[in-house]
Amino acid sequence: MAEELKKDALVQIDYKPPKKGWMDTPVEFRHGTYIYPARAKNLKYLDLPNPREWSPTDEDWKLPENWKEIVINGMKERLDKYRSFKVYMDICVRCGACADKCQFFIGGGDPKNMPVLRAELIRSVYRGNFTAAGKILGRVNGARKLTTDVIKEWFYYFYQCTECRRCSVFCPYGIDTAEITMMGRELLTLLGVNVNWVIEPVANCYRTGNHLGIQPHALMDMFEMMLDDIKDRTGIKIEPTFNRKGAEILFITPSADYFAEPGMYTCMGYLMLFHELGLDYTWSTYASEGGNFGLFTSHEMIKRLNAKMYAEAKRLGVKWILGGECGHMWRVVHQYMGTLNGPADFLEEPVSPITGTKFENAKSTKMVHIAEFTADLIKNNKLRLDPGRNDKLRVTFHDSCNPARAMGIFEEPRYIIKNVCNNFFEMPENTTREQTFCCGGGAGLGTDEMMEMRMRGGMPRANAVQYVHDKHDVNRLTCMCAIDRATLTTLMEYWVPDVKVTGIHELVANALVMKGEKERIVDIRGEPLKEEKGGDNV
């Protein structure tokens, strides 16, 4: 009988991956792992090169005739212009410390998702064209020729990097692979190799001021809806102002906060908080987007889209800018705004009109993070809070990549959360703060055709949520980023369906005791404040 079970009688599959080196393994475009190309009309609108009809699965990508020259010249220009790029190209010692720190590698195992190899995709071309050793020794020196396969590989892997910078935390030389990805994307942009999920919001933003192309009257309609809901749930009628000249503060937040769930509840939180404080502030229908998908395209595009923040602040004559819960907006504000569009010497150093606190770290940009603003209010006892109103929620906090790694803002959000709810549980240490795992959908990856890759890259984050869900019955995942609020929602639906996603100021909205409010029986989502007996609690 044993004979029947002979090895060769069973299905035998070769488990070994091909022995070819990474340079010889061309990319295979499978649905779910790449993003659709940018529509020609969006590229045209932005005056970007080579608008055309093409697909990543086509053999011929219809690159410009002199595409090689364009890339090499583009590289040269950037090596001269950005010292960091040149340094990152030269100093990696391939120690491997970053190799297993990228969530896309951790979740999927594709070696080209190891940051060291992701960078090598471009570094190999750098060596082959810009270093003497590489030119002479070629492959022996890790150099290679620029071919269309290389371009395809760049497109595939630079859009499998969320520019989250987790890897850079572990690199002894501080090499930031996110910056290398950004350079890769810039070079691809020169060839018209872009993704629509990034370029369409950019085009919209350039035209209407926000990613979704929402025009002022539509934006007002969205606010009407939210204000009606607030009145319904709290009994309080709020009348915010828009484009008001002479306001003390201009408030800017990602547009996803006022058009999509669950961001809208966070936005309602801002509206309620500012009303309760009697803050002299205004919204803008022009600077109606905190997000900046230019960051995922090119430095030039960052600048073009970011310019409206200061321009609007100047036009309205405000003293300083307050910014909402967004991730990459803060990366832009902290890292680029000052140099690209500053100095904003027409603004004043931000001071909280409620507590008198000077926001020292916003001295140069003149833009304050809402978490710092609210934490300061709580610290100074300026808010009446009833954390018990969030008692049906068992909350954990996801450090969004950009606020965490680009700003180091760890304590303020936690301080707020602990003051507005009673049940807070941290995820394991090696998955939070600087080491936080990405949602898997940042930097323009958050589109539905990328679902498989997103679930793969978001898996380490979801795994940590699963752990606190199993251990502490956690049912809410808080974050302070608009992309997170969208992508984590889907991530949870796949991995931990009992956990819903929330912004911090949604929790504030629930807990905030407002003057003249009616008895609160529902939360800001319109769901019962207290757990329904025997029912689903979220």
Place this chain on the structure above:
Amino acid sequence: MNLTELMTDRREIVLKQWLDSITASYSAHAASFFKQQKNRFANPVGHTIEETANAVLDALIHREISTATRDALDRFMQIRAVQDFTPSRAVDFLSALKPILQDAYKDVLRNAELCDEFLLTASLIDSMLVISFESYAKYREKLYELKVNEFKHMAFRLLERANLTFEFQGDDPPGDKGISDNETVK
């Protein structure tokens, strides 16, 4: 010695070989990472592989596919469903166990009684393969459901219905060609 005792006895050898074979379905870099990094949060895939392998061996030893076995298989399939595998490759880690077992017990399989027991083991493995396949299919379907849900939830679609957005949004979703049907490129 019956098969249960034998299996308990030689569990570590089988486990090691099987883990090697499961991880070998990934790239060489990934295989060594999945095996070596023991922190479950730094290496959730490796951790799950090990948990699943142990749960399967438990099931074989106790000759019972318990809820714990099913949960472990389900969890692993949830991961495999997003990892570039074809359906058959996603589940064939179970068929790979058979030759490993056969190899580990080749000295005793001439014993007719044990051989019968071994057949039962093989059929348990087959059952687990079917269970895994069900899970795999469920998660693939879930992925498509999520795509649809996400698209539906995008509120700009709602705005659009109310004719509230700027015309950029008025087209069909971009297709693989990055262009909608009614659009021409000059």
